[in-house]
Amino acid sequence: MKSINHIQDEIIDEFSILEGDLDMCVEYLIELGKKLSPLSDKHRVEDNIVKGCQSKVWLIANFQQGTITFQADSNTMITKGLVSMLVRILSGQNPDDILNSDLYFIHKIGMNRFIGTQRSNGLAAMIKQMKLYALAFMAKEQK
Amino acid sequence: MSNSGHISQIDNLTQIRAEFPILHQQVNGKPLVYFDNAASNQKPLSVLNALDHYYRNDHANIHRGIHTLAERATEAYELSRKRTAEFINAAEPEEIIFTSGTTEGLNLVASTYGRKLLKPGDEVLITNMEHHSNIVPWQMLCEEKDLKLKVLPLRDNGEVKWELLDSMLTERTRIVSIVHASNSLGTINPISELSDKVHQAGAILVVDGAQASAHLEIDVQALNCDFYALSSHKMYGPTGVGVLYGKRKWLEKMPPYKGGGEMIKEVTLEKTTYSDIPHKFEAGTPNIADVVAFKTAIEFIDEIGKNTIIQHENKLLNHAHAELEAIDGLRLIGTAAEKVGVVSFVVDGVHHFDLGVMLDTKGIAVRTGHHCTQPLMECYGLEGTVRASFSVYNTIEEVDLLVESLDAIVKKLRN
Ligand SMILES: Cc1ncc(COP(=O)(O)O)c(C=O)c1O
Numbered sequence A: 001m002k003s004i005n006h007i008q009d010e011i012i013d014e015f016s017i018l019e020g021d022l023d024m025c026v027e028y029l030i031e032l033g034k035k036l037s038p039l040s041d042k043h044r045v046e047d048n049i050v051k052g053c054q055s056k057v058w059l060i061a062n063f064q065q066g067t068i069t070f071q072a073d074s075n076t077m078i079t080k081g082l083v084s085m086l087v088r089i090l091s092g093q094n095p096d097d098i099l100n101s102d103l104y105f106i107h108k109i110g111m112n113r114f115i116g117t118q119r120s121n122g123l124a125a126m127i128k129q130m131k132l133y134a135l136a137f138m139a140k141e142q143k
Numbered sequence B: 001m002s003n004s005g006h007i008s009q010i011d012n013l014t015q016i017r018a019e020f021p022i023l024h025q026q027v028n029g030k031p032l033v034y035f036d037n038a039a040s041n042q043k044p045l046s047v048l049n050a051l052d053h054y055y056r057n058d059h060a061n062i063h064r065g066i067h068t069l070a071e072r073a074t075e076a077y078e079l080s081r082k083r084t085a086e087f088i089n090a091a092e093p094e095e096i097i098f099t100s101g102t103t104e105g106l107n108l109v110a111s112t113y114g115r116k117l118l119k120p121g122d123e124v125l126i127t128n129m130e131h132h133s134n135i136v137p138w139q140m141l142c143e144e145k146d147l148k149l150k151v152l153p154l155r156d157n158g159e160v161k162w163e164l165l166d167s168m169l170t171e172r173t174r175i176v177s178i179v180h181a182s183n184s185l186g187t188i189n190p191i192s193e194l195s196d197k198v199h200q201a202g203a204i205l206v207v208d209g210a211q212a213s214a215h216l217e218i219d220v221q222a223l224n225c226d227f228y229a230l231s232s233h234k235m236y237g238p239t240g241v242g243v244l245y246g247k248r249k250w251l252e253k254m255p256p257y258k259g260g261g262e263m264i265k266e267v268t269l270e271k272t273t274y275s276d277i278p279h280k281f282e283a284g285t286p287n288i289a290d291v292v293a294f295k296t297a298i299e300f301i302d303e304i305g306k307n308t309i310i311q312h313e314n315k316l317l318n319h320a321h322a323e324l325e326a327i328d329g330l331r332l333i334g335t336a337a338e339k340v341g342v343v344s345f346v347v348d349g350v351h352h353f354d355l356g357v358m359l360d361t362k363g364i365a366v367r368t369g370h371h372c373t374q375p376l377m378e379c380y381g382l383e384g385t386v387r388a389s390f391s392v393y394n395t396i397e398e399v400d401l402l403v404e405s406l407d408a409i410v411k412k413l414r415n
Helices: A004-016 A022-035 A077-090 A095-099 A117-142 B013-018 B045-058 B068-087 B102-117 B136-145 B162-168 B191-200 B248-253 B288-304 B306-324 B352-361 B374-379 B396-414
Strands: A057-064 A067-074 B096-099 B123-127 B148-152 B173-179 B204-208 B227-231 B242-246 B264-267 B272-274 B330-333 B342-347 B367-369 B385-389
Touching: A004 A022, A004 A077, A022 A077, A022 B352, A022 B396, A057 A077, A057 A117, A067 A077, A067 A117, A077 A117, A077 B352, A095 A117, B045 B068, B045 B288, B068 B096, B068 B288, B096 B102, B102 B136, B102 B173, B102 B204, B102 B227, B102 B242, B102 B248, B123 B136, B136 B148, B148 B162, B162 B191, B173 B191, B191 B204, B242 B248, B288 B306, B306 B330, B306 B342, B306 B396, B342 B352, B352 B367, B352 B385, B352 B396
Parallel strands: B123 B148, B123 B173, B173 B204, B204 B227
Antiparallel strands: A057 A067, B096 B242, B227 B242, B264 B272, B330 B342, B342 B385, B367 B385
């Protein structure tokens, strides 16, 4: 498994090709969104909704052999794109690394520039939820 | 209601646009197209200058001072009240209360008239298309006073089922509160045709004029409403100012809304007597500068003329309707016969949020979501819509750009 920062750097590289062109960045996000495999209806339920997102985001987490697998989905394509990057970075990592991760890619790819504050709040809520899962699984492991 | 009066054209849109400095900028590398006017529209130079002029030359606290500046500021503030009264044809300036906006105006009526004059079991009637600010104050009142809130349902095209009005008005109906023009659908409600029925039932008619006041001719006496609330910031004026018109007979009966300075005649620690209207409802130092500049916004509207504005916005509206409908899977929400320049739509299989973000990358500002009308969205089984809304400075070319961009975006999102 690649480290969190390694994957972040890959994403930063991929975006750097787009040279900050807003249209292309958003289109790339949509492409990423389309590639994210959808959650089944069984998981697209109220309990799995991340609070704080303007569009709906569903997040589920599984803990096996020391690592967390995240799956997520959204009813909007752009949010799906955003979410897919978080899943790509954090899924498969161990709880400790997830908790201590610094997700600098958001700033580096200039996400704030094209995703306004209301929407990045949604992103923040998503990250928080992922870290909460990490915390919960860690606590469970230590019991 | 028809847009009667002489038909006039906007001869020089370029000249009008030159009055709005904010429009002449690039957003995300593209020329800004501002179609979020129903949320708040932009301010002409004359309004910006009025604010600047007031603070540079005339500012002091009003009503209490005897010095020259205080008198000048008071005069400007009261002149604005007089001009507002003319603008909506109130019988007298004393019937104009300055508030912070439509929301405060409606809350004021609920908390004063509603609290004092309604009794348990009384009824308040609204429609299913109301903005949250014309729902929540009544819900709060109903809860407090044990009243019943009744709701007139809608037709599929975004009109109210007015044929049900007679049966929904009962001898317990005390307040009927209705939006003049819907911010989500554009529907214009036939206020003047309702007032007789409402009054015959023994109720008062409250009108939420937030979306109507910059677009329709407002004559509160012809509408024969008891209260009319509006917001300056949707009428080319500053934020933080609104107007509540109320008939003198009600305003005099109503208790004050807030306690403090300005609204009193005499205060002893035992008992306070209140000022006459309208000051009774304007406790504390009001938003003087913005009220003063609101008068300039009214003058901006009057100089162009409501008829000309309506004419122009209708042209944009009809063009947008016709062109948008050609987009595959696009469904207009709100196709009432009488509309202001608000176009709401959804596109099958594409989320409104994606459309809004993508349009923003093209420099086009629209609003997406429920537009503070969740019960309306629920009634149509929608989570939200994309809404484009027009002001006098918008152009046909901008509408074309919206349609073209949307068409391309929808194609991109679909495949
Ligand atoms: C129909 C309607 N009513 C009330 C309001 C509330 O106006 P304000 O926020 O200026 O108080 C709005 C504003 O969006 C509106 O569109």
